[in-house]
Amino acid sequence: MKIAAILISAILVNNFVLSRFLGICPFLGVSKKVETALGMGLAVTFVMGLASVITWLVQIFVLDLLGIGYMQTIAFILVIAGLVQFVEMVIKKTSPTLYQALGVYLPLITTNCAVLGVTILNIQEKYNLIETLINGIGAALGFTLAIVLFAGVRERLETAPIPKALEGFPIALITASLLSIAFLGFSGLSLFQ
Amino acid sequence: MFSGILWPTLTLGGLAIFFGVVLTFASKKFAVEVDPRVTDIRGHLPGANCGGCGYAGCDAFADAIVKGEAPITACPVGGAEMVNQLAQVMGVTADVTEKHVARVVCCGDKNSAKEKYEYQGIHDCKAAELLAGGSKSCKYGCTGLGTCVKACPFDAIHVVNGVALVDEKKCTACKKCIEVCPKNVIELVPISKQVRVLCKNVEKGKAVNEVCKTGCISCQKCVKTCKFDAIIFENNIAKVDYSKCTNCMMCAEACPTKTIYANFENRKKAHINDEKCIGCTICKKHCNFEAIEGELKGKHKIVSDKCVGCSACHAKCPKKAIEMK
Numbered sequence: 001m002k003i004a005a006i007l008i009s010a011i012l013v014n015n016f017v018l019s020r021f022l023g024i025c026p027f028l029g030v031s032k033k034v035e036t037a038l039g040m041g042l043a044v045t046f047v048m049g050l051a052s053v054i055t056w057l058v059q060i061f062v063l064d065l066l067g068i069g070y071m072q073t074i075a076f077i078l079v080i081a082g083l084v085q086f087v088e089m090v091i092k093k094t095s096p097t098l099y100q101a102l103g104v105y106l107p108l109i110t111t112n113c114a115v116l117g118v119t120i121l122n123i124q125e126k127y128n129l130i131e132t133l134i135n136g137i138g139a140a141l142g143f144t145l146a147i148v149l150f151a152g153v154r155e156r157l158e159t160a161p162i163p164k165a166l167e168g169f170p171i172a173l174i175t176a177s178l179l180s181i182a183f184l185g186f187s188g189l190s191l192f193q
Numbered sequence: 194m195f196s197g198i199l200w201p202t203l204t205l206g207g208l209a210i211f212f213g214v215v216l217t218f219a220s221k222k223f224a225v226e227v228d229p230r231v232t233d234i235r236g237h238l239p240g241a242n243c244g245g246c247g248y249a250g251c252d253a254f255a256d257a258i259v260k261g262e263a264p265i266t267a268c269p270v271g272g273a274e275m276v277n278q279l280a281q282v283m284g285v286t287a288d289v290t291e292k293h294v295a296r297v298v299c300c301g302d303k304n305s306a307k308e309k310y311e312y313q314g315i316h317d318c319k320a321a322e323l324l325a326g327g328s329k330s331c332k333y334g335c336t337g338l339g340t341c342v343k344a345c346p347f348d349a350i351h352v353v354n355g356v357a358l359v360d361e362k363k364c365t366a367c368k369k370c371i372e373v374c375p376k377n378v379i380e381l382v383p384i385s386k387q388v389r390v391l392c393k394n395v396e397k398g399k400a401v402n403e404v405c406k407t408g409c410i411s412c413q414k415c416v417k418t419c420k421f422d423a424i425i426f427e428n429n430i431a432k433v434d435y436s437k438c439t440n441c442m443m444c445a446e447a448c449p450t451k452t453i454y455a456n457f458e459n460r461k462k463a464h465i466n467d468e469k470c471i472g473c474t475i476c477k478k479h480c481n482f483e484a485i486e487g488e489l490k491g492k493h494k495i496v497s498d499k500c501v502g503c504s505a506c507h508a509k510c511p512k513k514a515i516e517m518k
Contacts, residue, residue, distance in 0.1 A: 082212030093223035
C-alpha cells in the first residue's frame with residue numbers, strides 16, 4: 001500500500017516538474033514535439049531508476065559508513081554523471097536501436113537537477129531500496145507525463161494566432177504555469193491515511 | 194580535525210578515480226568500431242541536420258556516403274568547398290554544381306493582390322488553403338501565412354508584406370520550404386541568375402489583372418525584347434530558360450506590370466582592357482545592343498549607356514580582354 005502511495009504521489013501529487021519545479025530546463029527545452037518529449041521522458045525514466053538505486057547504495061554503504069553524509073550532494077553528482085556516461089557507452093555498443101531512441105537525450109540528463117533531486121529526496125524520506133526504486137521511477141513517469149502533455153499543447157500553439165509580444169517562450173511559460181496550476185488539483189488527494 | 198578533511202577527500206577522490214577507471218575501461222570495452230572516413234566526413238559536413246540530402250541528419254548522410262549509397266554532392270548546404278573536402282576524403286573527383294537558392298515565384302504583396310475575405314483561422318498556409326484556396330484573390334500566389342518560415346531551419350525565409358521572401362545569403366537550398374508550400378510557388382534556381390518572373394497565374398491577362406496588379410498579363414513583351422531566346426511563353430505565363438539567360442535584364446525593363454524582377458544594382462558592365470585589345474571587331478559583331486564602338490585594328494570602346502551586361506562579348510573575345518564588373 002505504501003508503495004502505491006509513493007508511486008502516485010511521485011507521479012501526480014508531487015509531480016517533479018509541476019509542483020517541485022525541478023528539471024525545468026529540459027521541460028522547456030525539449031518539449032517542442034511530442035515525439036522528442038517522449039524520447040526525453042523515456043531516457044529520464046531509465047536514468048532516474050538506475051541513479052536512485054546506485055546513489056542509495058552509495059549513501060548507505062559508503063557515505064553513512066564513513067560518517068560523511070554531508071558530502072551527499074557532491075558525491076551524488078559524481079555518481080550520476082559517471083553513471084550516465086557509462087550507460088551511454090553500454091547502450092551504444094549493445095543496442096543501436098535503443099541508442100538512436102535515447103542516445104541524444106542521455107548527455108542532457110547528466111546534470112539534470114530532477115535526477116539529483118530525486119536521489120536526495122530518497123535519502124531524506126528514509127526510503128528502503130524498493131521504495132527508492134519506486135520513487136525514482138514514479139518521479140520520472142511524472143516528468144514524462146508533464147513533458148508530453150506540455151509538448152502536446154505546444155504543438156497546437158505552433159499554429160495558433162498568438163499576439164506578437166507573447167510568441168515563443170512567453171506563451172510557453174504561461175502554458176507551463178497553467179499546467180502547474182492544473183496539477184495543483186491533485187494536492188487534494190490524501191494518500192497516507 | 195585533520196581526519197575531518199582527510200576522509201571526505203579520500204572517499205570522493207576514491208569515487209572519482211573508481212568512476213574514471215570504470216569509464217576508461219568501458220570506453221575500450223564498449224568502443225564501437227566506425228569507419229574513420231565516416232568521422233572525417235561528418236567533420237566536414239555542416240551539422241545542421243536539416244535533411245536536405247534526403248537522409249536523417251548529417252550522421253546518416255556520412256554513413257551513406259561511405260557505403261557508396263549517396264553522391265558526395267547530395268548535401269545542398271555545404272557548397273563547393275565542402276564537396277571538394279569530401280572528394281578528398283573519398284578519393285574521388287567532384288563535379289561541382291553551382292549553388293542554388295530557393296526563390297518565391299510570386300510578387301502579389303498586400304498592395305497589389307486583393308484579399309478575398311478576412312482569414313481568421315489557424316495561422317498556417319495549408320489550413321488557409323482548405324478555405325477556398327486562401328484569402329488572397331489570386332489562387333496561384335503565395336498565401337503569406339509563413340508555413341515555409343516555420344519549416345526553414347536556417348531562418349532564411351520571411352514573410353514581407355504578405356509574400357514570402359528568401360534571404361539568398363542564408364538560403365542553403367535544402368528544399369524544406371518547397372516541400373511544405375501548398376501553392377508550389379517556391380523554386381530552386383542557380384544563384385547567379387538575376388532575372389525572375391514572379392508569377393504563376395496561368396489565367397488570361399484580364400483575369401490576372403482583376404486579381405493582382407503585378408501578375409503576368411501574357412503581353413509577351415519580354416519574349417520580343419529578349420535577344421537570346423531565353424523566355425519561354427506557355428500556359429499564359431512567361432518563364433525564363435536559365436540555360437540561355439545572360440542576366441541582361443532587358444525583359445525586366447520591358448515588363449509593363451513589373452512581374453519580371455531583376456535587381457538593376459547587380460547589373461554588370463563590360464570593360465575592355467586596352468593593353469590586350471587587338472581591334473579584331475569580334476566583340477562588336479556579337480554585341481546585340483550596339484554597345485561596342487571601334488574600327489578594325491583600332492582599340493574598341495564600350496558605350497556604357499547601352500551595355501546591359503549580357504557577357505556575350507566577354508565570352509567571345511579571343512584575347513580575354515573584356516572583363517565584366
